[in-house]
Amino acid sequence: MYLFPGCIPCLQMCSLKNVAWAGFLTLMMCASGQKPLQTLLVGVDHRTVMSLNGEWHYLVDQSPGRALYTANGEINDKGYAMNEHPNIVGKHNQEYDFSTAPTLKVPGDWNTQVPQLFNYEGVVWYERDFEAQPKAGTRTFLHIGAANYRSHVWVNQKRVCDHEGGYTPFDCEVTAVWHSGSNFVVIAVDATRLADGIPSVGIDWFNYGGLTRDVSLVTVPEAFIDDYDVHLTDGVKFDPENAEISGYVHVLDAPAGTVVTIEIPEAGLKTSGKTDSEGNATFSMKAQGLTLWSPDSPKLYKVHLSAGADKLTDDIGFRDIRVDGTRILLNGKPVFLQGANMHAEAPVRGGRAYSDEDVSTIFGYLKDMHANFVRLAHYPHDERMERAGDRDGIMIWSEIPNWQHISFDKPEVYAKDVAMLREMIRRDRNKASVILWSVSNETPNNPSRTKFLTDLANEARRLDSTRLITSAIIGPKPNGMEMVNDDPLCDALDVIGQNEYIGWYEMTPEDADKIHWTFPQKPVVMSEFGAEAKFGNHGAVNQRWTEEQQVYVLQHQLVMLSKIPQLRGVTPWILMDFRSPTRNIPRLQDGYNRKGLISEDGKKKQAFFLFQKAYSEHAVGKAE
Numbered sequence: 001m002y003l004f005p006g007c008i009p010c011l012q013m014c015s016l017k018n019v020a021w022a023g024f025l026t027l028m029m030c031a032s033g034q035k036p037l038q039t040l041l042v043g044v045d046h047r048t049v050m051s052l053n054g055e056w057h058y059l060v061d062q063s064p065g066r067a068l069y070t071a072n073g074e075i076n077d078k079g080y081a082m083n084e085h086p087n088i089v090g091k092h093n094q095e096y097d098f099s100t101a102p103t104l105k106v107p108g109d110w111n112t113q114v115p116q117l118f119n120y121e122g123v124v125w126y127e128r129d130f131e132a133q134p135k136a137g138t139r140t141f142l143h144i145g146a147a148n149y150r151s152h153v154w155v156n157q158k159r160v161c162d163h164e165g166g167y168t169p170f171d172c173e174v175t176a177v178w179h180s181g182s183n184f185v186v187i188a189v190d191a192t193r194l195a196d197g198i199p200s201v202g203i204d205w206f207n208y209g210g211l212t213r214d215v216s217l218v219t220v221p222e223a224f225i226d227d228y229d230v231h232l233t234d235g236v237k238f239d240p241e242n243a244e245i246s247g248y249v250h251v252l253d254a255p256a257g258t259v260v261t262i263e264i265p266e267a268g269l270k271t272s273g274k275t276d277s278e279g280n281a282t283f284s285m286k287a288q289g290l291t292l293w294s295p296d297s298p299k300l301y302k303v304h305l306s307a308g309a310d311k312l313t314d315d316i317g318f319r320d321i322r323v324d325g326t327r328i329l330l331n332g333k334p335v336f337l338q339g340a341n342m343h344a345e346a347p348v349r350g351g352r353a354y355s356d357e358d359v360s361t362i363f364g365y366l367k368d369m370h371a372n373f374v375r376l377a378h379y380p381h382d383e384r385m386e387r388a389g390d391r392d393g394i395m396i397w398s399e400i401p402n403w404q405h406i407s408f409d410k411p412e413v414y415a416k417d418v419a420m421l422r423e424m425i426r427r428d429r430n431k432a433s434v435i436l437w438s439v440s441n442e443t444p445n446n447p448s449r450t451k452f453l454t455d456l457a458n459e460a461r462r463l464d465s466t467r468l469i470t471s472a473i474i475g476p477k478p479n480g481m482e483m484v485n486d487d488p489l490c491d492a493l494d495v496i497g498q499n500e501y502i503g504w505y506e507m508t509p510e511d512a513d514k515i516h517w518t519f520p521q522k523p524v525v526m527s528e529f530g531a532e533a534k535f536g537n538h539g540a541v542n543q544r545w546t547e548e549q550q551v552y553v554l555q556h557q558l559v560m561l562s563k564i565p566q567l568r569g570v571t572p573w574i575l576m577d578f579r580s581p582t583r584n585i586p587r588l589q590d591g592y593n594r595k596g597l598i599s600e601d602g603k604k605k606q607a608f609f610l611f612q613k614a615y616s617e618h619a620v621g622k623a624e
C-alpha cells in the first residue's frame with residue numbers, strides 16, 4: 001500500500017466514507033493534496049531491468065526510529081536520507097557515513113545476515129550508489145519486490161515513495177530525480193509490528209525485516225503497460241468448444257485511442273484494441289484448440305503485449321476453475337487438492353526465501369510428495385513461487401496477512417487491507433497456478449470481523465472473477481464428537497478453509513476417528529491440522545514431540561478426513577519447520593514451530609512419507 005509524505009497521520013485524521021480502493025486513494029490525497037502514486041508494475045520479472053540486488057550499506061536506527069521519525073511522528077527527510085558524509089577536517093557536521101558502513105545483501109532479511117540483528121524489529125537504513133544514463137522519452141521506476149514492513153524511499157535526497165505492507169511489491173518513480181552519472185538511493189525499512197498493521201502484533205512466524213525481495217530499476221516508455229489481465233473467459237459454464245481469451249491491457253498515461261495488441265503466436269491468436277480515456281483497452285478473442293493449463297499439463301503460452309512504444313512478453317497458462325455444488329472443477333473436471341502449507345522460509349539456508357534455488361527446493365519437496373497444491377501461508381510469497389507453480393503444475397492458495405486478530409473495527413485498517421489485496425491480485429492475476437485468494441486466517445467470529453471480511457471477499461471477487469475466494473476458519477468448539485461449522489463468514493466464500501488441531505491442541509488423536517463434521521454445502525479444504533515433532537526424536541505414539549506421535553496424530557486425521565463427503569483438499573500444517581519466536585522449548589523447538597513434515601534443514605520426517613504414500617495412492621479424499 002502506498003503512503004505519501006504526510007499520509008501516516010492522514011490515516012488517522014481523515015474520515016473515511018468510502019472504504020473501497022478509490023475511497024482509499026481519496027483518503028491518501030486528503031492530507032497531502034498530492035496525486036497518489038498508483039503505479040504498480042505487473043510482469044516486472046519479464047522486463048529487462050537494471051538489478052539493484054547486491055550489497056547495500058546499512059545503518060541501524062535507534063529504536064523506535066529516532067532518525068526516521070520526528071517527534072510528532074512524521075518522516076524526517078533531512079536525516080540519513082541526505083546521505084551526507086562527516087567532515088574529517090573542518091566544521092563538525094554529520095555522525096554517520098554510509099560509504100564506509102558495513103553492507104547487507106539485498107534481497108535478504110537482516111536477521112539472518114548479522115547476528116546482532118537477529119531479533120531486531122526496528123528501523124534499518126539501506127543505501128546504495130548506482131550509475132545511470134537516463135534516456136529521453138522514458139520513465140524509470142524503482143521496483144521493490146517486498147520490504148517488511150513500512151518503507152520510505154529517497155533517491156538523490158528526494159523522497160519518492162512510502163509503502164506499508166511487508167509482502168507485496170511497489171514501484172517508485174525516479175524519472176524526475178535521477179540523472180546521468182552517479183546516483184544514490186536510501187531506503188528506511190521499519191519492521192516494527194503495529195497494532196493496526198496487517199498482520200497485527202501477535203504472529204506465529206518470524207518477523208524478518210529488510211529488503212527481502214529483488215530490487216531493480218525498470219525503464220519504460222512515457223506511456224507504458226503497467227497492468228494487464230489475460231485469462232480464459234469464465235462464462236456461466238465451462239465450454240471448451242467456445243473458449244475465449246479476454247481481459248484488459250492498461251497503458252498508463254496513454255492518450256485515448258492508443259492501439260494495444262495481444263498476440264499468442266503458438267495458438268495462432270492476435271487481436272488489438274484501443275485504450276479508453278482511462279488508458280484501458282479490453283479485448284476478447286475466440287480461442288479454440290487451446291491446450292489448457294492443469295497440474296498434469298502445465299502448458300504456458302508466450303503472450304506478447306504491445307502498446308505504442310512499449311512491449312512485454314509474459315508466459316501465461318489458461319484454465320477454468322469454478323465450484324459446482326460441493327465440487328471444485330478444474331477445466332470442467334472435479335479435482336482434489338493434495339497439498340501442504342508453506343511459510344516463505346528458505347530451506348536449509350534459513351531466513352526469508354527469495355531465490356530460484358529456494359523455490360526449486362520447495363517445489364522439489366512438493367513434487368516428491370505427489371502434491372498438486374500448496375497453501376502459501378499467511379501472506380503473498382516471492383513471485384518466483386507462483387512462476388514455479390505455473391511451470392511445475394502446482395495449484396496455489398495465496399493469502400493476505402489477516403492473521404487472527406486484526407483491528408476489524410477500523411475503517412483505515414480496512415483501507416490498508418483492500419490495498420494489500422489489490423497488490424496481491426494485481427501481481428499474480430496472470431498466474432494460472434493461483435486458484436484461490438484467501439482473505440484471512442483464523443479470525444474471531446464476531447459481527448465486525450464478519451462484515452469486514454465479507455466486504456473484502458466481495459472486493460476480491462470484484463477485482464478477479466476468475467478465481468475462487470476462501471478463508472481459513474477456526475472453530476467450532478466440539479460438541480461431544482460433533483463439529484458444526486456455522487461461521488457466517490462461510491456465506492462469503494466459494495471454498496471453505498477449515499483449520500483444526502484435533503489430537504494436538506485439543507482432544508486426543510483417537511477422538512478424530514469419532515468426530516463428525518457438518519459444513520455449509522460448499523467445498524471444504526482442511527487447511528491446517530498437524531502435530532509437532534523434532535526430526536530424529538523417537539519414542540512411543542503417546543510421547544509428544546516424537547516423529548512417531550506426529551505420524552499417529554496425522555493417521556487419525558486421515559481417518560477423520562476420509563469421512564467428510566465434501567472434502568476437496570488438504571494442506572497439513574506444515575511442509576517445513578519454520579522459525580517462530582513463540583516456540584521456546586529448548587532442544588525440542590529452539591525457536592522453531594516443529595509441525596513440519598520436513599525439518600528446516602531439509603530432513604524428511606516420518607510424517608512426510610505418510611503423505612507421500614497417501615498422495616501417490618490418491619487415498620486422502622475424493623474429487624466428487
Ligand code: GCB
Nearest residue numbers: 204441442499528573593595
Ligand atoms: C494455526 C495458525 C498457524 C500456526 C499454527 C500452529 O492455527 O494458523 O499460523 O502456526 O496454528 O502451529 O499453532
